[in-house]
Amino acid sequence: MPLVLHAASGNKNALKALVTAEYNSVKVELAKNFEMGVSNKTPEFLKMNPIGKVPVLETPDGPIFESNAIARYVARLKPDTTLYGSTLIDYGHIEQWIDFSATEIDANLGRWLYPRLGYGLYLPPAEEVAVSTLKRALEALNIHLASNTYLVGHGVTLADIVMICNLSIGFKAIMTKSFTSQFPHVERYFWTLVNQPIFKKILGDVKQAESIPPVASKKPTQPKEPAKPKPKEVKKEEVKPQEVAEEEAPKPKAKNPLDLLPPSKMILDDWKRLYSNTKTNFREVAIKGFWDMYDPEGFSLWFCDYKYNDENTVSFVTMNKVGGFLQRMDLARKYAFGKMLIIGNEAPFKVKGLWLFRGTEIPKFVVDECYDMELYDWVKVDINDEAQKERVSQMIEDAEPFEGEALLDAKCFK
Numbered sequence: 001m002p003l004v005l006h007a008a009s010g011n012k013n014a015l016k017a018l019v020t021a022e023y024n025s026v027k028v029e030l031a032k033n034f035e036m037g038v039s040n041k042t043p044e045f046l047k048m049n050p051i052g053k054v055p056v057l058e059t060p061d062g063p064i065f066e067s068n069a070i071a072r073y074v075a076r077l078k079p080d081t082t083l084y085g086s087t088l089i090d091y092g093h094i095e096q097w098i099d100f101s102a103t104e105i106d107a108n109l110g111r112w113l114y115p116r117l118g119y120g121l122y123l124p125p126a127e128e129v130a131v132s133t134l135k136r137a138l139e140a141l142n143i144h145l146a147s148n149t150y151l152v153g154h155g156v157t158l159a160d161i162v163m164i165c166n167l168s169i170g171f172k173a174i175m176t177k178s179f180t181s182q183f184p185h186v187e188r189y190f191w192t193l194v195n196q197p198i199f200k201k202i203l204g205d206v207k208q209a210e211s212i213p214p215v216a217s218k219k220p221t222q223p224k225e226p227a228k229p230k231p232k233e234v235k236k237e238e239v240k241p242q243e244v245a246e247e248e249a250p251k252p253k254a255k256n257p258l259d260l261l262p263p264s265k266m267i268l269d270d271w272k273r274l275y276s277n278t279k280t281n282f283r284e285v286a287i288k289g290f291w292d293m294y295d296p297e298g299f300s301l302w303f304c305d306y307k308y309n310d311e312n313t314v315s316f317v318t319m320n321k322v323g324g325f326l327q328r329m330d331l332a333r334k335y336a337f338g339k340m341l342i343i344g345n346e347a348p349f350k351v352k353g354l355w356l357f358r359g360t361e362i363p364k365f366v367v368d369e370c371y372d373m374e375l376y377d378w379v380k381v382d383i384n385d386e387a388q389k390e391r392v393s394q395m396i397e398d399a400e401p402f403e404g405e406a407l408l409d410a411k412c413f414k
């Protein structure tokens, strides 16, 4: 019998089990035709969970309710899962962060968001307490993530799955960029993980809230589906998944404006091939070839400089951060080439880069879609300045020392 999860699709508490199942290659199906406010009030459902809330997981040995308990069960279905760490102390830390996520993050997010959506009484002083308590928790999380890529150890664990699913509702519904930018390590953590393939498969494309929802009038917005429950029974998650689904409805695919630019004599793929295939005499072959083919009317070159180098205290975290940036630039592969240097023998490491973009400006879709862009200062290369040209050449060829310092790593986007 397959494991059946009773919840509306998009319910963030159900997502925890679905992401866990995907990591563990366990099959969990969503109950067919589940209707929030109706299916969870039937006698059969109340037998599985007397409080009538979702999610509930039906297993061959009986039902389980409470989303964290369900996620734990799904994690343990695979005996050699990595989601629970490999030592007793890892296990302790994973449980620590799951509880932290539920009690310090999720609970306060809910106290801030739901009254605004009309679920519960909106009281400004209560909101103030919720926001400041949430900030305290996010500050603590931010400190932990300053020197850790994941909550526990060096890979995704159940703690990350629970934390990301809880944060996702905040990022989507109420935590705007100006709020989250106070916690840059949390931002990086969140965007890096939601863009990892398994999270992305289950959570879809996550878009950050652009504004804090206004306080709703007394009655919550009615869901569009025919909904029988009285207003008091119309619960928060019935409305949100629809709102999120609406936001994410596929738009007709517009042509990228960069495809409409006049043709350039520089063929980006030719340059990428030359770069990749030149194994010797790099200066004479690849760098010379680059300047021969460079077309300043069809392309532009940009230096970037990480704004928060003093945070780069741990080498592997810094390298992961840059690796994440390059992954998120995937959307620009047809239009860009980049080199990112991680500089220095010891912390704090400096991160500097060079980017070649189609067009004479940094493409707008890159700035809009890749949040890392704003973590760097960007300066357009003046190719009439020989010193700047030489710096470009050195960055392309990973010259070492670079500006008097050793390179910890050099990464290429091509």
Ligand SMILES: N[C@@H](CCC(=O)N[C@@H](CS)C(=O)NCC(=O)O)C(=O)O
Residues within 6 Å of the ligand: 011, 012, 013, 040, 052, 053, 054, 055, 065, 066, 067, 068, 233, 235, 236, 237
């Ligand atoms: N602590 C529970 C919370 C469950 C919960 O609040 N579920 C909401 C949807 S996200 C629900 O079923 N509400 C319906 C109701 O309150 O009747 C868990 O993590 O599973």
